[in-house]
Amino acid sequence: MSGGKAGQEGQDWRWRLAAAGDAFAMRVLATALAEDGRHDEAVAWWEKAIAAGDETALHQLADHVGAKRLERQLRRRAETGDVSAMGNLAKRLVRDSGGQRLAEAVHWLTLAVHAGATLERELVAALDSAGRSAEAEDRLRHMAAAGDLHALQDLVGRLREGDDVERLDEAVVWLTRGVAAGEPWEWDLVAVLDRAGRADEAEARLRRLADRHDVKAVATLVRRAPENMRAQVSRRELDGPARARAVDHIRRVAAALARLGVQEEAARWWAAADALDDRVLSSPAARLAARPAPASGAPDAGVEWQLREMAATDDVMATRVLAGRLARTGRTAEAVRLWTRADAADVRHLWGGALAEHALGDTSDTVTAHGGPAGTSGDDMAARRVADASPADAASEKTPAGTAREPDITPATATHHLSAQMPSHAGLSEPVSLVVRVPFGVDDDDGGVSAPLDGFRPARDGSPLTLIVRAPAGLDPQGPLEHTLLVPPFGAPAPVRFAFLTREPGLHRVRVSAWAGGTFLTEIGLEVSVERDGPYAVGPPSAADMGGMRAHPGEVTLLVDRVGDQYTFRLISDRCIYGAVLAQALTAAPEAAAERAYAMLQRLAAGRGEYSGAHARRWMKETGVGLWTEMVPDPIKEQFWQLRDHITAFSVASEHDVLPWELLYPIAPGRDEGFLVQQFPVLRNSLGRPRSSALPIGEPHYVVSARAPVNGDSEIESIRRILGTGAVVDTLDGVLTVIDAGTTGPLHFTCHNTFDPGGGSSILLADGPFVPALLNSAVARRALQEGRPLIFINACRAAGAVPQYTRMLGWAQQFMGAGAGAFVGTLWAVRSDSARRFAEVFYASLSAGEPLGTAVHRARSHAGDDETDPTWLAYTVYGDPAAIVSTPSPAAAPAPAPAPAVLSPPRVVPTPARCEET
Numbered sequence: 001m002s003g004g005k006a007g008q009e010g011q012d013w014r015w016r017l018a019a020a021g022d023a024f025a026m027r028v029l030a031t032a033l034a035e036d037g038r039h040d041e042a043v044a045w046w047e048k049a050i051a052a053g054d055e056t057a058l059h060q061l062a063d064h065v066g067a068k069r070l071e072r073q074l075r076r077r078a079e080t081g082d083v084s085a086m087g088n089l090a091k092r093l094v095r096d097s098g099g100q101r102l103a104e105a106v107h108w109l110t111l112a113v114h115a116g117a118t119l120e121r122e123l124v125a126a127l128d129s130a131g132r133s134a135e136a137e138d139r140l141r142h143m144a145a146a147g148d149l150h151a152l153q154d155l156v157g158r159l160r161e162g163d164d165v166e167r168l169d170e171a172v173v174w175l176t177r178g179v180a181a182g183e184p185w186e187w188d189l190v191a192v193l194d195r196a197g198r199a200d201e202a203e204a205r206l207r208r209l210a211d212r213h214d215v216k217a218v219a220t221l222v223r224r225a226p227e228n229m230r231a232q233v234s235r236r237e238l239d240g241p242a243r244a245r246a247v248d249h250i251r252r253v254a255a256a257l258a259r260l261g262v263q264e265e266a267a268r269w270w271a272a273a274d275a276l277d278d279r280v281l282s283s284p285a286a287r288l289a290a291r292p293a294p295a296s297g298a299p300d301a302g303v304e305w306q307l308r309e310m311a312a313t314d315d316v317m318a319t320r321v322l323a324g325r326l327a328r329t330g331r332t333a334e335a336v337r338l339w340t341r342a343d344a345a346d347v348r349h350l351w352g353g354a355l356a357e358h359a360l361g362d363t364s365d366t367v368t369a370h371g372g373p374a375g376t377s378g379d380d381m382a383a384r385r386v387a388d389a390s391p392a393d394a395a396s397e398k399t400p401a402g403t404a405r406e407p408d409i410t411p412a413t414a415t416h417h418l419s420a421q422m423p424s425h426a427g428l429s430e431p432v433s434l435v436v437r438v439p440f441g442v443d444d445d446d447g448g449v450s451a452p453l454d455g456f457r458p459a460r461d462g463s464p465l466t467l468i469v470r471a472p473a474g475l476d477p478q479g480p481l482e483h484t485l486l487v488p489p490f491g492a493p494a495p496v497r498f499a500f501l502t503r504e505p506g507l508h509r510v511r512v513s514a515w516a517g518g519t520f521l522t523e524i525g526l527e528v529s530v531e532r533d534g535p536y537a538v539g540p541p542s543a544a545d546m547g548g549m550r551a552h553p554g555e556v557t558l559l560v561d562r563v564g565d566q567y568t569f570r571l572i573s574d575r576c577i578y579g580a581v582l583a584q585a586l587t588a589a590p591e592a593a594a595e596r597a598y599a600m601l602q603r604l605a606a607g608r609g610e611y612s613g614a615h616a617r618r619w620m621k622e623t624g625v626g627l628w629t630e631m632v633p634d635p636i637k638e639q640f641w642q643l644r645d646h647i648t649a650f651s652v653a654s655e656h657d658v659l660p661w662e663l664l665y666p667i668a669p670g671r672d673e674g675f676l677v678q679q680f681p682v683l684r685n686s687l688g689r690p691r692s693s694a695l696p697i698g699e700p701h702y703v704v705s706a707r708a709p710v711n712g713d714s715e716i717e718s719i720r721r722i723l724g725t726g727a728v729v730d731t732l733d734g735v736l737t738v739i740d741a742g743t744t745g746p747l748h749f750t751c752h753n754t755f756d757p758g759g760g761s762s763i764l765l766a767d768g769p770f771v772p773a774l775l776n777s778a779v780a781r782r783a784l785q786e787g788r789p790l791i792f793i794n795a796c797r798a799a800g801a802v803p804q805y806t807r808m809l810g811w812a813q814q815f816m817g818a819g820a821g822a823f824v825g826t827l828w829a830v831r832s833d834s835a836r837r838f839a840e841v842f843y844a845s846l847s848a849g850e851p852l853g854t855a856v857h858r859a860r861s862h863a864g865d866d867e868t869d870p871t872w873l874a875y876t877v878y879g880d881p882a883a884i885v886s887t888p889s890p891a892a893a894p895a896p897a898p899a900p901a902v903l904s905p906p907r908v909v910p911t912p913a914r915c916e917e918t
Contacts, residue, residue, distance in 0.1 A: 474508045512526070557571070697790065821879060824877050
């Protein structure tokens, strides 16, 4: 919107998109028309945007014509039967939250719903706000009866509050209806039946689950049995699986019994499984245990000693035999611990040796056609697949709101996680192995390092998961450093071994990252200390949570790493995982070239550049082309053009964020598609941390510096219209308090940021400078992990980073390290008017439901009208391009009253650019 002019109808993009029905374009056009003084046309376009569902347009129109006048207009239209006006009027009435106005809002929403508008959820929320909860429940009943599962969930959550038997009985009716419709709520139904005193029906439900091989249901039935009948019930439940020789299923039931505290019966099931397992019966440990006892008849202590020695070498069969011996002699607790450890190690011993030998090419025929190790029959594998596909584990995580599951009847929802292990110490010129697993379920003997992968659900036929290992030059890889696994929905894929030879002494850090297509999931790091004639010691396993991430179709990631004086590049996508490419040796430090570019871009942003008009834009293009041609290797360029037409989002993953990758301008003979950020959303990955797929935007905080930008107040006011009124903070104590408390809403900085390539960033607040190092404790505590807030520092060079002891240090690294869901900052100086426009469009798009990547892409296009202004290229964003705003519960209580702004004395008038010279 250059100069606030609306342009010519039919020639300007806003007119064309608005005429095509784009609500966002209608609102932007209305604003431009209002600035041009064309008020009647502006009001007409605002009303069209409101009719198209744009609530921001409603607020803007209210500001333009006055709230009371707008309400009168909406009321007149509503009285004529305009359903859209009814809904918009009701929303304004609800927002004011007055008793009489809430009653009127309910009236209009009721009329709109009767007229066919899909505003039932809003009507329920208004009834709740008005204290008419009984009517709200009746409305939910009507919606649930019509097949609205969300309403059913909400209703069940309300009915479960308290101990009213009649309400619990009604909850049973609704849950039964949901289960009959195919919803996986059986366990919630069991919980409600128990609370309602209908134990017989609860057990009947458990019986159905048990008949479908639900491990937890079987274990729960045994635990619920009276103590004097428990052994009898246990034997009855064990009979069927024993006849089917379902060894894995029996062991999983045993593990569930152990977790429920029924150790005697757990031992019974484990012993039964061992008695059916030919591997145990034919093992040397079993033959040793079967040796005749001494003539005295006393147990042979030497046999137990030998069994313990064999178990200490990680002999799984010996561990099982020893556990059975201990259980028979009354040492049940120790036996259960050994069986648990044996179950955890069984997959490793069944698969690990065959996989490692096969990978080295020594035993190409030791892996059978059915995918298991040699010696494992197809029938055994089929039984294992049947046991793994238990309905209890397959149940969806979707549960009715408020239906907390009791621990004694909740199915153990096993999940995958990433785990890696390698020696902690090794000698020089010795082989070392990195073993990476993606286990299914929790290894109770794993020292508590296992992290669940809540929400990670591979497809029915399995989903590919790519492992990429990055190692320093001191460890010489003896094979490929990447491997793609097919992860089954229930069960663990074979572990993967990466072999190295130690070449240099010292402490070496190895990183393992997991990828679903081109989507980064997580990364973990391990360290090995290499010394001459040093000891060989295996360290504990490391594990990481992969979150609820899935592959985003079309996302491509450029993984950039630096080894000594050279960069390595790798393109990762759902179409192909290309190999790493080593760039040419650098002739000079790229940091120096980046600083020169930043200096010129800062002068352009401040209006002091040597170029103007088209020449300024040409300089930006040529700088981007230079970055592309000089830094990106030719094989990566070829791969990019192969993938170009299939890319939906582009992510850059690098721990050395000194280069302005957002400035890249890919070009080739016959191919010139513009800057990379013009072609598709471009974001960055924060390696080592899972990405967040949801961004909360409630309860915002606005931070202003001691010297505010020239339009700082107006920026905050315009963002408040989108996000809502929040607290304004301008002190260091205030900012640190919000962060330490783990804010759950956006933290927006409208400020000046001072950046020194030697000292880093600093934001001067009323009582002292705010610097990235003040977030070290927040990073160590992961203070923001629970809320996953969006952090937006709308200031100059806010994404700048400087070398610290072992890593780069800047606002992005610190906030993302503390657990932020996303970070928005700038690589160089930005103009205040362009910065405000970027923020407005970004928040408006995000709050309208657009993904983070789309919101950034749209905001860039709206901030890039002036050819001399590089602001639109300056923004760098860390996060998941597919992340969307998390939606609050429809029946949530009204938002609390906005916190008052506590500000310091009047501020000094700032410069137009948001930067301060150092």
